[in-house]
Amino acid sequence: MARGFISTPLYRGPEHHADPSGPWQCCCVADFFAQFSPNKTESVSPSESAEPNPALPAYLDDFFAECDEHLTSARQSLLALEPVSHQPEVDRTMLEELFRDFHSIKGLAAMVGLKPAEQLAHQMESYLGALRQGRVPFSSPGFAALADGVRSLEQVIGAHRAQAAPVDLGSVGASLDALLPLVGTVDDKAGSSAIGSSAGGSIVAAADELNAEQQARVTSAIEHGETAWWVTFMPSAELAERDINVNTVRKNLKSLGELIFSAPQVLAGGQIAFRFLLTTAAEETAFAGWQRDGLSYAPYAAPAPSVPTPAASAVSRAAVSASAAKTVAPTNVVRVGLGRLDELMRMVGDLVITRAKFEENLKQLEAQLPATQWRTLQENNGAFERQIRDLREGIMRTRLVPIREAFMRMQFVLRDFTSDPQSRVRLQLSGEETEVDKLIVERIMDPLLHLVRNAVSHGIEPTAERVAAGKPPAGLIALRARTNGQTVLIEVEDDGRGIDAQQILARAEKLGLIEAADRAETTNILSILCEPGFSTRETVDRTSGRGVGMDVVKNAIEELGGSLSLWTEVGRGTRFTVQLPLTLSIADALVFEVGDQTFALPQSFVQEVFQFEATAVALLESNEIVYRRGVALPLLRLASLFGLASRPSATSYALIVGDAQDAIGLVVDRLLGLREIVIHPLDDPLVRVQGIAGATELGNGRIVLILDALSAVRGLGNRLSGPTSKAAESARGRLQAATSGVSHRHE
Amino acid sequence: MSDSSASFILFQVAGTTYGLPAGCVQQMEMLEGVTPVPNAAPFVDGVVFSRGQVVPAVNMRVRFGFERAAYDPKTRLVVVSTSGRSVGLIVDAAREFVSIAAEAIQPPPPAMAALSGKYLASIAALGERLVMILDVNELLNFDDNTLPAPAEA
Numbered sequence: 001m002a003r004g005f006i007s008t009p010l011y012r013g014p015e016h017h018a019d020p021s022g023p024w025q026c027c028c029v030a031d032f033f034a035q036f037s038p039n040k041t042e043s044v045s046p047s048e049s050a051e052p053n054p055a056l057p058a059y060l061d062d063f064f065a066e067c068d069e070h071l072t073s074a075r076q077s078l079l080a081l082e083p084v085s086h087q088p089e090v091d092r093t094m095l096e097e098l099f100r101d102f103h104s105i106k107g108l109a110a111m112v113g114l115k116p117a118e119q120l121a122h123q124m125e126s127y128l129g130a131l132r133q134g135r136v137p138f139s140s141p142g143f144a145a146l147a148d149g150v151r152s153l154e155q156v157i158g159a160h161r162a163q164a165a166p167v168d169l170g171s172v173g174a175s176l177d178a179l180l181p182l183v184g185t186v187d188d189k190a191g192s193s194a195i196g197s198s199a200g201g202s203i204v205a206a207a208d209e210l211n212a213e214q215q216a217r218v219t220s221a222i223e224h225g226e227t228a229w230w231v232t233f234m235p236s237a238e239l240a241e242r243d244i245n246v247n248t249v250r251k252n253l254k255s256l257g258e259l260i261f262s263a264p265q266v267l268a269g270g271q272i273a274f275r276f277l278l279t280t281a282a283e284e285t286a287f288a289g290w291q292r293d294g295l296s297y298a299p300y301a302a303p304a305p306s307v308p309t310p311a312a313s314a315v316s317r318a319a320v321s322a323s324a325a326k327t328v329a330p331t332n333v334v335r336v337g338l339g340r341l342d343e344l345m346r347m348v349g350d351l352v353i354t355r356a357k358f359e360e361n362l363k364q365l366e367a368q369l370p371a372t373q374w375r376t377l378q379e380n381n382g383a384f385e386r387q388i389r390d391l392r393e394g395i396m397r398t399r400l401v402p403i404r405e406a407f408m409r410m411q412f413v414l415r416d417f418t419s420d421p422q423s424r425v426r427l428q429l430s431g432e433e434t435e436v437d438k439l440i441v442e443r444i445m446d447p448l449l450h451l452v453r454n455a456v457s458h459g460i461e462p463t464a465e466r467v468a469a470g471k472p473p474a475g476l477i478a479l480r481a482r483t484n485g486q487t488v489l490i491e492v493e494d495d496g497r498g499i500d501a502q503q504i505l506a507r508a509e510k511l512g513l514i515e516a517a518d519r520a521e522t523t524n525i526l527s528i529l530c531e532p533g534f535s536t537r538e539t540v541d542r543t544s545g546r547g548v549g550m551d552v553v554k555n556a557i558e559e560l561g562g563s564l565s566l567w568t569e570v571g572r573g574t575r576f577t578v579q580l581p582l583t584l585s586i587a588d589a590l591v592f593e594v595g596d597q598t599f600a601l602p603q604s605f606v607q608e609v610f611q612f613e614a615t616a617v618a619l620l621e622s623n624e625i626v627y628r629r630g631v632a633l634p635l636l637r638l639a640s641l642f643g644l645a646s647r648p649s650a651t652s653y654a655l656i657v658g659d660a661q662d663a664i665g666l667v668v669d670r671l672l673g674l675r676e677i678v679i680h681p682l683d684d685p686l687v688r689v690q691g692i693a694g695a696t697e698l699g700n701g702r703i704v705l706i707l708d709a710l711s712a713v714r715g716l717g718n719r720l721s722g723p724t725s726k727a728a729e730s731a732r733g734r735l736q737a738a739t740s741g742v743s744h745r746h747e
Numbered sequence: 748m749s750d751s752s753a754s755f756i757l758f759q760v761a762g763t764t765y766g767l768p769a770g771c772v773q774q775m776e777m778l779e780g781v782t783p784v785p786n787a788a789p790f791v792d793g794v795v796f797s798r799g800q801v802v803p804a805v806n807m808r809v810r811f812g813f814e815r816a817a818y819d820p821k822t823r824l825v826v827v828s829t830s831g832r833s834v835g836l837i838v839d840a841a842r843e844f845v846s847i848a849a850e851a852i853q854p855p856p857p858a859m860a861a862l863s864g865k866y867l868a869s870i871a872a873l874g875e876r877l878v879m880i881l882d883v884n885e886l887l888n889f890d891d892n893t894l895p896a897p898a899e900a
Contacts, residue, residue, distance in 0.1 A: 336877030346799030353796070597783065682784075684832065686803040687794055688887060689786045695794055695801045702780035703796050 070101040074667045099128040113172045117156045123176040126150045139299045178296030220277035228300035233274045239294045256280045353701045360656040402434035403481045424474040431481035437583035447553040451492040459496030493575035499568040530554040561604040589677045592668040595644030598704045607711040608656040637667045657709040752848045755821040758841035766878045772827040819847040847871045
């Protein structure tokens with residue numbers, strides 16, 4: 001429940017971010033892209049999803065906002081790291097922070113197709129991963145490379161934002177790669193040699209590769225004021241042409257100092273590299289320029305810390321402070337974990353209870369206080385109540401995020417489809433800024449995907465057919481969202497061929513889902529489409545499509561307390577409208593009594609409240625039925641479902657849940673009214689029972705259980721069809737058959 | 748907590764004194780407003796609202812196999828919390844917070860087969876009294892065969 005983040009979560013921190021050990025192992029590129037596939041079953045290839053999409057300016061804003069956030073945080077971490085950059089061991093939490101920032105930037109860059117930034121961030125991430133695992137010591141050149149990297153990332157991203165020419169990253173990537181150990185790098189394939197010079201992929205060896213005698217020589221050299229360096233040479237054809245080979249390198253190195261150790265090594269890609277351990281009295285600057293000659297170097301660390309190079313550190317300080325000074329425009333977005341908001345909501349709940357107790361006390365005082373004093377107290381109490389309600393509302397609002405995120409995913413799905421030139425489709429978005437509870441945005445993703453996919457594969461005709469029908473060659477799918485009171489409406493509309501009711505009915509009849517006599521008006525089409533048994537997969541003609549997965553879509557929407565409706569016209573198009581509550585944590589609910597216990601049911605589940613006389617109830621086997629506008633309505637007495645003693649009365653109320661022919665009346669004893677409730681999940685296994693969805697409290701500190709209308713309906717289905725029933729849906733089907741039987745008998 | 752002693756919350760169920768490590772006790776409060784949850788296990792009296800949290804309330808008398816007793820003004824709710832889960836224990840009385848020296852705490856005798864034996868971590872002598880120190884994780888582990896199958900809906 002408390003997962004996820006509020007704000008504009010373009011790149012939702014993958015689950016493994018929560019696990020401190022996770023990110024270090026999970027930076028493999030394939031895993032990484034898997035996070036961006038629009039859903040679990042359908043993956044978008046990296047190259048596809050990485051294409052920049054100029055059609056999404058709003059989306060890019062989010063990208064820049066998030067990048068700024070991570071760059072700012074990275075700069076802060078670097079400033080904190082700088083004073084300790086000459087120590088081989090640094091505080092891990094700082095490294096972890098940095099790692100996460102670059103990991104996120106990498107993901108963001110991948111999403112908008114900013115390849116250079118993605119690769120650079122990846123290299124920085126790899127280096128930090130190695131640092132954190134202690135595979136390489138931290139060093140001044142390392143710090144400088146990180147600082148350069150941050151600056152370069154900033155430039156690349158800034159250029160992208162200004163739509164300027166891409167920035168040349170120069171040797172930043174290479175110097176990062178040079179810092180990495182050869183073995184054990186999880187994902188060198190993607191990172192090394194990607195950027196800048198050819199000197200990528202180098203090696204830093206651990207000191208324990210050296211034998212005792214070599215160790216001693218290094219130690220004594222360092223004691224004599226020399227520095228020790230691991231130098232890596234990567235030969236290439238280009239270098240060979242310039243007469244640079246391992247022998248010339250060896251000679252040059254020997255001219256600087258003493259070669260303690262040298263060994264060839266085969267890199268992951270099959271390339272050969274040569275490693276040398278050099279002790280020298282020369283300054284770093286003596287060989288700093290050698291990078292273009294295929295050389296890279298890193299300080300030798302253990303057992304003695306390497307001497308910091310003042311030059312490098314001065315440069316990097318300048319770099320860092322310069323970049324910190326021109327921090328990119330502030331974004332006014334704060335990310336808050338959902339858990340914190342839940343916590344706030346709990347506190348407000350406490351406040352509500354305290355106030356209710358206070359009011360009780362106040363009432364007791366009424367007789368003892370002078371009227372004027374009491375009235376003042378009472379007024380303050382009223383203000384207190386309103387303010388708490390506003391506070392609650394305010395916190396609820398912070399849980400709302402634009403539905404944009406969900407809509408954006410649709411773009412990816414569509415791109416997948418439209419790679420098939422036969423079905424060119426345009427997606428038109430409107431109302432992306434409409435705000436919905438974060439949790440709902442997440443849960444509505446899959447149902448929306450289904451609807452969009454169906455629109456593309458079943459709704460939009462092939463180009464030729466469209467042209468023949470006088471339509472524009474490219475199909476149009478409109479995704480719209482808008483707020484309507486306490487609910488949100490989302491529409492998925494296509495200008496395709498529409499759904500032929502007669503074909504659907506014929507198909508349903510053939511599948512035995514309906515009887516010929518039941519062929520009714522088109523409004524029933526939707527419920528047929530949503531029958532679990534209904535599928536047009538067998539019929540290859542696409543005109544009657546739409547069946548696949550619609551039951552899943554409908555269930556998912558209903559579980560969110562929403563509903564689905566359909567408009568279609570043959571030849572003109574189809575529109576699915578999804579109606580959802582604004583938030584899951586607060587809802588308007590009907591409060592009612594069953595026996596002496598109070599329950600609540602979110603209003604969005606209730607189609608209607610139906611009043612009936614006890615005498616109007618008919619019995620079918622052991623099931624009660626009442627007639628409502630000539631249609632039999634099966635009744636479920638909540639008192640018997642929950643084993644409570646019901647108070648018999650002449651007039652009863654039924655809350656009608658489920659739609660059209662699936663409707664069921666939940667019989668309650670007494671209606672108490674409509675209240676705004678805060679929904680608490682009831683997730684402890686001790687109290688997870690059928691028919692109860694959650695809990696709330698109404699201000700007096702006492703819990704009121706929230707009914708789970710859907711599972712209550714399933715409960716009824718199970719009763720009707722006996723213990724062998726496995727699916728509520730099939731039970732409902734039988735229920736319909738049974739009730740229609742009754743109506744025939746009565747006629 | 749020092750090496751030589753540990754803090755415990757003491758409570759009574761059916762005449763026996765039990766102890767729980769103070770660290771796992773979130774709070775103790777008067778019992779008010781238990782909402783029954785239909786079809787929950789017999790030892791679950793319902794749910795209570797405690798500090799903004801919805802917490803299941805387990806009747807310890809029933810859990811330990813004693814006769815259910817009506818709540819009275821001494822009845823307390825002890826909310827224990829372990830691995831992110833909070834459960835309220837309805838006990839006959841609870842008002843002591845004690846430090847018990849390490850040497851006063853002993854492993855339970857192997858022959859101990861009372862109703863609470865399974866949940867017993869150790870036994871402590873507190874002056875004249877014996878205190879049964881409970882193992883919180885065992886206590887909140889309801890996945891055993893003591894958990895009756897939920898009533899047929």
